Amino acid sequence: MRHTVWTTLLVIVLGIAGLAPEPGTAQPAPPGDSDPGLRGRVEAALPQREAFWGMILVAKDGRAVLSRGYGRERPADPDSGSVTDDSLFDLGSIAKPLTATGAMLLVREGKLSLDDPIEKFAPEGVRPKQPTGILVRHLISHTTGRAHAIRPYAESDVGEAFRALFDAQAEAEPGTQWSYHNGAYCVLAAIIERASGEPYDRFMRERVMKPMGMARSGLPSDKDELDAARATQRGSRAGLTALDHPWGWGARGCTGLLASAHDLLAWDAAIRAGTLLTPEVLADMERPLISIDRERRTSAAMGWFVTPLPSADGEVIRVSHTGGTFGYRAEFRRYPQRGLVIVVLSGDRHDPREVADALEKAALK
Numbered sequence: 067m068r069h070t071v072w073t074t075l076l077v078i079v080l081g082i083a084g085l086a087p088e089p090g091t092a093q094p095a096p097p098g099d100s101d102p103g104l105r106g107r108v109e110a111a112l113p114q115r116e117a118f119w120g121m122i123l124v125a126k127d128g129r130a131v132l133s134r135g136y137g138r139e140r141p142a143d144p145d146s147g148s149v150t151d152d153s154l155f156d157l158g159s160i161a162k163p164l165t166a167t168g169a170m171l172l173v174r175e176g177k178l179s180l181d182d183p184i185e186k187f188a189p190e191g192v193r194p195k196q197p198t199g200i201l202v203r204h205l206i207s208h209t210t211g212r213a214h215a216i217r218p219y220a221e222s223d224v225g226e227a228f229r230a231l232f233d234a235q236a237e238a239e240p241g242t243q244w245s246y247h248n249g250a251y252c253v254l255a256a257i258i259e260r261a262s263g264e265p266y267d268r269f270m271r272e273r274v275m276k277p278m279g280m281a282r283s284g285l286p287s288d289k290d291e292l293d294a295a296r297a298t299q300r301g302s303r304a305g306l307t308a309l310d311h312p313w314g315w316g317a318r319g320c321t322g323l324l325a326s327a328h329d330l331l332a333w334d335a336a337i338r339a340g341t342l343l344t345p346e347v348l349a350d351m352e353r354p355l356i357s358i359d360r361e362r363r364t365s366a367a368m369g370w371f372v373t374p375l376p377s378a379d380g381e382v383i384r385v386s387h388t389g390g391t392f393g394y395r396a397e398f399r400r401y402p403q404r405g406l407v408i409v410v411l412s413g414d415r416h417d418p419r420e421v422a423d424a425l426e427k428a429a430l431k
Contacts, residue, residue, distance in 0.1 A: 140299040248320040
């Protein structure tokens with residue numbers, strides 16, 4: 067009964083604000099102590115107030131066990147509000163698993179195949195001298211074999227993005243070697259645009275983010291529709307916020323996700339509920355494909371990184387992605403077996419990985 071009343075009130079309030087979730091979308095559960103022991107453990111692992119700036123959220127089964135903001139949204143502006151779970155950050159490369167989700171949605175709809183050669187989607191007149199052997203799946207898994215020859219963010223349009231990849235010298239056979247590749251996701255964004263028949267930004271906003279309940283999130287082109295008052299300062303860059311994005315087409319797909327901790331929790335809720343993708347497709351996205359760090363036992367998957375971790379109850383799988391961009395650092399970690407989520411969003415003066423590691427250690431005790 068209490069949950070029903072809370073949900074009803076939330077829908078009424080959001081409706082008044084024009085932020086009501088789309089019908090059928092998964093939403094985070096209302097705040098509550100679903101695991102009091104967990105709350106105590108992670109609270110003990112929190113950084114001191116003066117030692118951190120940003121937002122920390124720990125959730126269990128869709129409920130925020132701990133939600134803690136540090137400092138003002140724009141430290142150089144004394145009139146700005148305090149950081150909360152609705153504050154907007156630039157999450158950098160956490161855009162990649164979201165882009166991968168968009169691609170997998172098109173696969174589900176039959177508009178795209180993971181085994182499509184990328185040449186199929188290149189603009190007219192843009193062709194490689196010989197077939198590259200690169201498939202859509204290689205873009206998503208960072209296994210194109212051409213990772214180091216594309217200038218990140220420099221592409222000015224779709225044609226230039228394809229041309230840069232086509233002209234790059236092959237360093238390995240596609241699918242045989244992993245190397246982190248921003249340019250691959252720029253091309254993937256172009257393929258989403260060609261396969262869907264919609265501009266990439268509109269497709270991601272209307273077909274991916276909104277259905278998953280990410281009502282406050284957007285991409286740089288959504289600047290005028292996002293809440294500028296909740297945009298945080300770009301790290302040490304006083305006068306610049308998350309909405310001030312310096313890149314053009316070449317940033318699409320690989321970076322530029324403007325979102326809040328609350329909306330990352332909504333994303334996790336949508337994954338668990340199967341809002342966009344079936345459990346089988348989601349399992350494929352999180353299946354380890356190629357080892358990238360033997361010491362940490364981390365593998366690349368389809369848009370995510372997967373790491374098995376020890377815990378008091380046996381091995382637990384972490385599905386995660388980090389973000390690092392102009393003025394921002396971020397960690398988004400999911401533990402599907404435990405229904406656990408850890409979000410740490412910060413600026414370029416702090417290391418969210420250290421904070422996330424401490425919270426993870428405490429949570430998995």
